Amino acid sequence: MPATLRDVAERAAVSVRTVSNVVSGYEHVSKRMRAKVLAAIEELDYRANPVARTLRTGRTGLLGLVVPEITVPYFSELARDVIDAAAEYGYRVMIDQTGHDHDRERQLLMGDDRTMLFDGMLFSPLVTKAELLDMHGSTKMPLVLLGEHEFDGRYDHVAIDNVAAAMDAVAHLAEIGRERIAAIGSQPQEEYSTPLQRFAGYTKALDTAGLVTHPEFAITAEHYSREAGYEATRALLALSPLPDAIFCFSDLLAIGAMRAVFDAGLDVPGDIAVIGIDDVDEGRFARPSLSTVSLDTPFIAREAVRRIATRIDEPETPAEEVIAPHRLVARESTVANHP
Amino acid sequence: MPATLRDVAERAAVSVRTVSNVVSGYEHVSKRMRAKVLAAIEELDYRANPVARTLRTGRTGLLGLVVPEITVPYFSELARDVIDAAAEYGYRVMIDQTGHDHDRERQLLMGDDRTMLFDGMLFSPLVTKAELLDMHGSTKMPLVLLGEHEFDGRYDHVAIDNVAAAMDAVAHLAEIGRERIAAIGSQPQEEYSTPLQRFAGYTKALDTAGLVTHPEFAITAEHYSREAGYEATRALLALSPLPDAIFCFSDLLAIGAMRAVFDAGLDVPGDIAVIGIDDVDEGRFARPSLSTVSLDTPFIAREAVRRIATRIDEPETPAEEVIAPHRLVARESTVANHP
DNA sequence: TTGTAAGCGTTATCAC
DNA sequence: GTGATAACGCTTACAA
Numbered sequence: 197m198p199a200t201l202r203d204v205a206e207r208a209a210v211s212v213r214t215v216s217n218v219v220s221g222y223e224h225v226s227k228r229m230r231a232k233v234l235a236a237i238e239e240l241d242y243r244a245n246p247v248a249r250t251l252r253t254g255r256t257g258l259l260g261l262v263v264p265e266i267t268v269p270y271f272s273e274l275a276r277d278v279i280d281a282a283a284e285y286g287y288r289v290m291i292d293q294t295g296h297d298h299d300r301e302r303q304l305l306m307g308d309d310r311t312m313l314f315d316g317m318l319f320s321p322l323v324t325k326a327e328l329l330d331m332h333g334s335t336k337m338p339l340v341l342l343g344e345h346e347f348d349g350r351y352d353h354v355a356i357d358n359v360a361a362a363m364d365a366v367a368h369l370a371e372i373g374r375e376r377i378a379a380i381g382s383q384p385q386e387e388y389s390t391p392l393q394r395f396a397g398y399t400k401a402l403d404t405a406g407l408v409t410h411p412e413f414a415i416t417a418e419h420y421s422r423e424a425g426y427e428a429t430r431a432l433l434a435l436s437p438l439p440d441a442i443f444c445f446s447d448l449l450a451i452g453a454m455r456a457v458f459d460a461g462l463d464v465p466g467d468i469a470v471i472g473i474d475d476v477d478e479g480r481f482a483r484p485s486l487s488t489v490s491l492d493t494p495f496i497a498r499e500a501v502r503r504i505a506t507r508i509d510e511p512e513t514p515a516e517e518v519i520a521p522h523r524l525v526a527r528e529s530t531v532a533n534h535p
Numbered sequence: 536m537p538a539t540l541r542d543v544a545e546r547a548a549v550s551v552r553t554v555s556n557v558v559s560g561y562e563h564v565s566k567r568m569r570a571k572v573l574a575a576i577e578e579l580d581y582r583a584n585p586v587a588r589t590l591r592t593g594r595t596g597l598l599g600l601v602v603p604e605i606t607v608p609y610f611s612e613l614a615r616d617v618i619d620a621a622a623e624y625g626y627r628v629m630i631d632q633t634g635h636d637h638d639r640e641r642q643l644l645m646g647d648d649r650t651m652l653f654d655g656m657l658f659s660p661l662v663t664k665a666e667l668l669d670m671h672g673s674t675k676m677p678l679v680l681l682g683e684h685e686f687d688g689r690y691d692h693v694a695i696d697n698v699a700a701a702m703d704a705v706a707h708l709a710e711i712g713r714e715r716i717a718a719i720g721s722q723p724q725e726e727y728s729t730p731l732q733r734f735a736g737y738t739k740a741l742d743t744a745g746l747v748t749h750p751e752f753a754i755t756a757e758h759y760s761r762e763a764g765y766e767a768t769r770a771l772l773a774l775s776p777l778p779d780a781i782f783c784f785s786d787l788l789a790i791g792a793m794r795a796v797f798d799a800g801l802d803v804p805g806d807i808a809v810i811g812i813d814d815v816d817e818g819r820f821a822r823p824s825l826s827t828v829s830l831d832t833p834f835i836a837r838e839a840v841r842r843i844a845t846r847i848d849e850p851e852t853p854a855e856e857v858i859a860p861h862r863l864v865a866r867e868s869t870v871a872n873h874p
Numbered sequence: 875t876t877g878t879a880a881g882c883g884t885t886a887t888c889a890c
Numbered sequence: 891g892t893g894a895t896a897a898c899g900c901t902t903a904c905a906a
Binding site for chain 3: 549550551552553556563564565568587589590591592593
């Protein structure tokens with residue numbers, strides 16, 4: 197049995213109030229008392245019970261981070277940054293995987309009893325529809341949306357300018373002289389905003405560059421996985437004429453795409469240039485190294501935690517949208533022998 | 536303000552006891568009562584407060600998973616499997632990153648007030664020394680060790696046969712005719728058991744194959760990262776004669792190693808074969824695809840959760856060691872044009 | 875089968 | 891500055 201506040205109080209011959217004061221760093225405690233209490237704590241190896249504290253204060257000190265899959269490098273890197281940022285505000289992070297499961301997302305959003313553990317939630321859905329957000333309404337759980345959706349003013353939102361990011365990627369492909377630019381990553385059922393926005397950026401950039409849009413060059417991908425990128429690219433490689441560049445809506449798709457190009461006996465970027473979005477570590481060591489649009493995940497994490505922390509303290513703060521910076525990173529998969 | 540059990544009881548005109556019975560699925564509740572309670576719950580949008588429940592029952596339903604870095608694919612894949620396995624036992628998982636920080640590992644192990652949230656801990660340290668474990672003694676926190684350390688009988692332990700895994704990898708290199716086999720991944724200060732065991736397997740396999748041991752072919756790596764693999768390989772490439780194969784103690788090291796070989800204008804596996812350990816997704820899509828020793832992380836996760844769950848329920852269960860299976864996976868990085 | 879009440883370990887409100 | 895004591899919301903003897 198772990199020692200309780202009571203045990204310590206008894207041992208030190210003081211009241212629980214005084215012990216609590218010492219433990220929680222209350223200012224006005226006499227030196228003598230503090231010393232006695234500290235000694236008793238030491239002797240009994242006392243550790244405060246965070247659950248009891250939570251029940252009393254109403255704060256768990258826990259943030260929920262909801263992502264589709266923790267094994268997707270973008271999300272594990274985001275998780276790392278969120279964990280680090282949260283620690284600075286005294287919060288710990290629980291990671292929930294939805295596994296692309298709508299019901300799971302809905303449950304979490306609507307606040308089942310598990311959700312009640314969190315002081316606030318950071319929600320980074322791959323595939324959440326706007327309607328889902330309506331369901332969150334009844335809950336009072338502070339919520340920050342990550343990298344998704346158009347801002348509708350109801351929730352804090354740390355976003356990426358997906359249209360601009362996609363445009364930068366495609367503009368880069370056009371600049372290096374590519375004319376038949378394919379795109380991988382639209383969703384089979386066109387409902388989610390990230391792929392929609394990235395697709396919009398794609399067509400817009402083609403327009404700007406004065407390039408023709410080939411509808412057959414737009415390939416869908418259900419998940420943003422290496423496998424999906426591979427399969428989508430195989431479909432592209434069956435076309436004639438072939439594309440001379442592929443814009444993938446994520447780095448993982450691009451990794452799979454490159455592999456498919458090589459397996460077909462073609463070269464990247466010689467025959468087909470490939471670019472992704474995310475800038476995950478894996479891309480830097482790929483062969484060829486992967487050109488991409490770098491998203492500033494430390495920034496996203498920092499802003500998200502800052503927003504959720506203030507919202508927890510002041511629930512009436514008006515919702516805000518923060519746009520995270522992005523920048524093109526040209527590597528070997530678009531520029532051969534790039535330094 | 537969220538509704539409480541009391542509110543529901545009042546609304547349904549029954550006692551809290553009855554409401555609690557309904558909520559916790561107690562058998563003996565009359566149909567009428569149950570219906571009334573359920574209606575009230577619905578109307579008030581009641582959700583049980585897990586914190587209060589926890590304070591009463593002494594169970595948080597939380598497992599702590601301690602890993603060095605969640606962004607290392609092996610650990611994110613392990614985390615995914617642990618989260619899934621834990622869900623089947625009704626547990627949720629909090630991930631703690633130690634970031635290779637000894638103090639952090641010690642704190643977690645000794646049980647600061649944060650640790651007390653967990654019903655049990657799954658500890659997968661990259662770099663924990665045996666002495667650290669002694670410090671855990673005073674805590675009563677159930678603990679399962681993952682993939683590390685020699686079994687000392689004090690703690691449950693889901694391990695890998697590191698010696699055998701390393702031997703399999705090196706034996707494979709010998710079988711394909713390599714004779715100057717280097718190894719990357721010993722720790723600068725030789726204290727941790729995983730690298731020691733893998734190194735032991737390396738030398739043992741060289742012996743078995745009748746190959747000479749070149750001391751300069753054993754390169755240390757502080758972290759098991761792509762960067763460390765790259766740097767270590769650059770050191771190898773400065774030697775003469777060059778090695779004709781590299782055994783890396785992790786897939787990430789191997790990814791970095793392959794890149795370094797290519798940057799030096801050499802070929803994998805033509806000039807130098809490369810093999811890793813872990814079998815992370817990234818390796819399958821690398822170019823060439825990475826030969827490796829596959830560790831059965833779903834098995835590890837399942838066993839670990841099973842052990843911790845029984846230990847939580849029956850603290851006096853004797854500690855057990857489970858060895859997870861591994862198997863060699865030969866891909867293109869050792870066998871060119873492998874199917 | 876259901877109601878009453880005690881208590882989990884902490885913090886916070888009141889006195890003194 | 892410190893000591894009693896009442897919550898926080900739930901589960902569970904013990905009674906009825």
